[in-house]
Amino acid sequence: MTASIVKFYQTGTHTVGNRLLDPSQRSVQADMRRTNSLNSGHRACQGCGEALGARYAIDAAMMATDNQLIAANATGCLEVFSTPYPETSWQIPWIHSLFGNTAAVATGIAAALRVKGRQDVRVVAQGGDGGTTDIGFGCLSGMFERNDDVLYICYDNEAYMNTGVQRSSATPGAARTATTPAVGTEPGNVFGQGKNLPLIAMAHEIPYVATAIVSELRDLEAKVKRAMEIRGARYIHVFVPCPLGWGTNSWDTIRIARLAKETGIFPVIEAEHGELTGVSKIRRQLPVEDYLKPQKRFAHLFAPVLNTAAIDRIQALADRNIRRFGLIDATTGMGD
Amino acid sequence: MEKPFAITLDVGSSLANKTGSWRTYRPVYVDRLPPCNHACPAGENIQGWLFHAESGDYEQAWRALVQDNPMPAVMGRVCYHPCESSCNRGNLDQSVGINAVERFLGDQAIRLGWSFDPPASDSGKQVLVVGAGPSGLSAAYHLARLGHRVTIHEAGPMAGGMMRFGIPKYRLPRAVLEAEIQRILDLGVTLRLNTKVANIEETMREGQFDAAFLAVGAHIAKRAYIPAGEAAHLLDAMQVLRGMEGEEQPLLGRRVVVYGGGNTALDVARTAKRLGATDSIIVYRRTREKMPAHDFEVEEALQEGILIKWLSTIKNMSDEGTLTVEKMALDEKGFPQPTGEVETLEADSLVLALGQDVDLSLLNDVPGLEIRDGVVQVGENMMTGRPGIFAGGDMVPSERTVTVAIGHGKKAARHIDAWLRGVVHEPAPKHDLATPERLNTWYYDDAPKQVQPTLDLIRRQSTFDEVVGGLDEGNALFEARRCLSCGNCFECDNCYGVCPDNAIVKLGPGLRFAVNYDYCKGCGICNAECPCGAIVMVPEAI
Numbered sequence: 001m002t003a004s005i006v007k008f009y010q011t012g013t014h015t016v017g018n019r020l021l022d023p024s025q026r027s028v029q030a031d032m033r034r035t036n037s038l039n040s041g042h043r044a045c046q047g048c049g050e051a052l053g054a055r056y057a058i059d060a061a062m063m064a065t066d067n068q069l070i071a072a073n074a075t076g077c078l079e080v081f082s083t084p085y086p087e088t089s090w091q092i093p094w095i096h097s098l099f100g101n102t103a104a105v106a107t108g109i110a111a112a113l114r115v116k117g118r119q120d121v122r123v124v125a126q127g128g129d130g131g132t133t134d135i136g137f138g139c140l141s142g143m144f145e146r147n148d149d150v151l152y153i154c155y156d157n158e159a160y161m162n163t164g165v166q167r168s169s170a171t172p173g174a175a176r177t178a179t180t181p182a183v184g185t186e187p188g189n190v191f192g193q194g195k196n197l198p199l200i201a202m203a204h205e206i207p208y209v210a211t212a213i214v215s216e217l218r219d220l221e222a223k224v225k226r227a228m229e230i231r232g233a234r235y236i237h238v239f240v241p242c243p244l245g246w247g248t249n250s251w252d253t254i255r256i257a258r259l260a261k262e263t264g265i266f267p268v269i270e271a272e273h274g275e276l277t278g279v280s281k282i283r284r285q286l287p288v289e290d291y292l293k294p295q296k297r298f299a300h301l302f303a304p305v306l307n308t309a310a311i312d313r314i315q316a317l318a319d320r321n322i323r324r325f326g327l328i329d330a331t332t333g334m335g336d
Numbered sequence: 337m338e339k340p341f342a343i344t345l346d347v348g349s350s351l352a353n354k355t356g357s358w359r360t361y362r363p364v365y366v367d368r369l370p371p372c373n374h375a376c377p378a379g380e381n382i383q384g385w386l387f388h389a390e391s392g393d394y395e396q397a398w399r400a401l402v403q404d405n406p407m408p409a410v411m412g413r414v415c416y417h418p419c420e421s422s423c424n425r426g427n428l429d430q431s432v433g434i435n436a437v438e439r440f441l442g443d444q445a446i447r448l449g450w451s452f453d454p455p456a457s458d459s460g461k462q463v464l465v466v467g468a469g470p471s472g473l474s475a476a477y478h479l480a481r482l483g484h485r486v487t488i489h490e491a492g493p494m495a496g497g498m499m500r501f502g503i504p505k506y507r508l509p510r511a512v513l514e515a516e517i518q519r520i521l522d523l524g525v526t527l528r529l530n531t532k533v534a535n536i537e538e539t540m541r542e543g544q545f546d547a548a549f550l551a552v553g554a555h556i557a558k559r560a561y562i563p564a565g566e567a568a569h570l571l572d573a574m575q576v577l578r579g580m581e582g583e584e585q586p587l588l589g590r591r592v593v594v595y596g597g598g599n600t601a602l603d604v605a606r607t608a609k610r611l612g613a614t615d616s617i618i619v620y621r622r623t624r625e626k627m628p629a630h631d632f633e634v635e636e637a638l639q640e641g642i643l644i645k646w647l648s649t650i651k652n653m654s655d656e657g658t659l660t661v662e663k664m665a666l667d668e669k670g671f672p673q674p675t676g677e678v679e680t681l682e683a684d685s686l687v688l689a690l691g692q693d694v695d696l697s698l699l700n701d702v703p704g705l706e707i708r709d710g711v712v713q714v715g716e717n718m719m720t721g722r723p724g725i726f727a728g729g730d731m732v733p734s735e736r737t738v739t740v741a742i743g744h745g746k747k748a749a750r751h752i753d754a755w756l757r758g759v760v761h762e763p764a765p766k767h768d769l770a771t772p773e774r775l776n777t778w779y780y781d782d783a784p785k786q787v788q789p790t791l792d793l794i795r796r797q798s799t800f801d802e803v804v805g806g807l808d809e810g811n812a813l814f815e816a817r818r819c820l821s822c823g824n825c826f827e828c829d830n831c832y833g834v835c836p837d838n839a840i841v842k843l844g845p846g847l848r849f850a851v852n853y854d855y856c857k858g859c860g861i862c863n864a865e866c867p868c869g870a871i872v873m874v875p876e877a878i
Contacts, residue, residue, distance in 0.1 A: 017829025
């Protein structure tokens, strides 16, 4: 895990800040002077995980680059809720691309900056899972293989939420969406389909790949900071719960993210040049039911009849993540 | 300005869009009553003083503590800490060692010579305090700080009351007690020793006192009728413990039997052991579960080799010191009943520790006073039936502990102050309790309770050295930081960080946070992720 652990100060580094820590040891989000890159008044739903993840990531990038940052943004929720003409919530230089070409636009900005000799100005591209894993995948893969000097951040809420919750290649098995209804013998999204984009990015052997989660702010900020210390193509995949599309309570956004990590559903890892360099351990392991139950998109697994087979398949996937990435310390059976 | 192709409007900020109108519930910051504060008989703001200790500001912590209790070094040793029994952290791992931190602060204050803030003003009023025990000293302290002139009349030769004559040195070293008493006297409180008040009305008239607080305690040992030979060596617990404070230690012999099951019985048995008794035996008529003594005291006594005979009563004692002990058995209702089965026990002395009564002689002929069950009845304001005379501590109906007595002293002082000014003291309304389900305990680190060192067993059996040691600065700080700050914001910045709408305003160190209701959509993440439960979601009137 990249984030430094402070031994024990009442809440250690679990909370956003901590009055007992030196300001330099607190998170960017604890700082009264944080950029608030994505400002108030945006039209995201109550409890939006993506709005939170985007502010966390871009504020950290602004801090890391001394505010010398340009962002390209794919079409999707993040773009739609932040910039209804003529208003904008962005307090940084920001450009809207097409749905599928934000990696290419960012590459172009980086090329222009190189030509102008502005090495101090850095480029971020961002989009949702649809714009990244489906529509923008060709441009993104090209950006990776050319090793363009761009940090691409994907905010993954596991479906096309802006257009009405349609399945994407990041939608998990059994999840109900508008295009994968909970009907038939295997209700919801089909198991065994979709892409694991962090692993695909690692296969490009680019300098830096990481996954992060809105419930682990310190870890997320440390990864953005690390990415900004590196030149070349970098990719961060942020897991952002969506109260609307997932059917969760608006106040449960952070809790759901925490459960995704503690169950092993979403492994929080980082890699350099294709090799795994760090994992964030599970602190208190929980069964996947704890993660699935509060989400209406999985409600059909529990009622009218308990779908043990599907739940077992999801548990098996979580167990595989735990084995594959070493999410639980073999000696203690515990995380940190 | 010339606009680009197809652009007709100026760039605007989303701040024009007041998303607060979406809200159906609004987050509101609250303070809740932490369970430790709720449980403290002395009314300490425990979470409040721990807050300062957490940042290493021990003097500020001590000053916050002594707002309510002037004797933290004593309290940190002798209090039975109901705060810890109710601590929410007990549900996570172990309760916070509040008592140990309190002792650390008290000892730190003695070591560094911190003194109380002097009274702000002089009211010119004279208040008499009768009895220099915990209740009297506490009342004197609070009255003095409120600007009144206080005189304590103490019947005994030394101040401290039951803290001196009831609690042995190995639990409360006398230097600690004396330092904390002296600091109260340094506020300008007059102490008259060996001054027994025979008639309270007369003393008040002679001394021109405007009000009096009575706290004479309960010193008269209760006697049970036990047929005993003329030469049998029969004493009571108060004689023994009081004797320990004199020049000559009481002679108890090698085989000592103590009759009773309270903390005092244990104190006497443990004292006898230290005076050289080979056998120190407690005889108690009921079972361990029913024993009024605190469990840790029983445990410490057993470690020191004290024997306890459960379900036994003493029938008689012969001249030669042979005790006839009858076995008891519990009936269906759980009450001990005699079985007729007897055994004998040899003893050089028998000490009765059956509780104490109050010496109420000073109250003869006071009109309006009500005495029931051997104690003085007082109202909610601690005033007796005689206007201007208040009472507290063991002489009023209460659980007889030092902490309760100190709480009485504070409460009475506030009402006396109000009474002297011709007003009625209205205690501030209490906040709602910070119950465990209000907390989000995910955010707290796992941290084991810091263990206080204990004196080795040989020295515990042969000397009066203090049994339990204190924490040092390192582990006291650690222990303070185990506090969850239940129901009170400790500025962890979570609400400020987790709001997807930047609708929480951080006001700066010590100033906490505010909600910007122009943009708060009411999602409730701040409330869900607040570790200590200092936010509540309130429905909007729509």
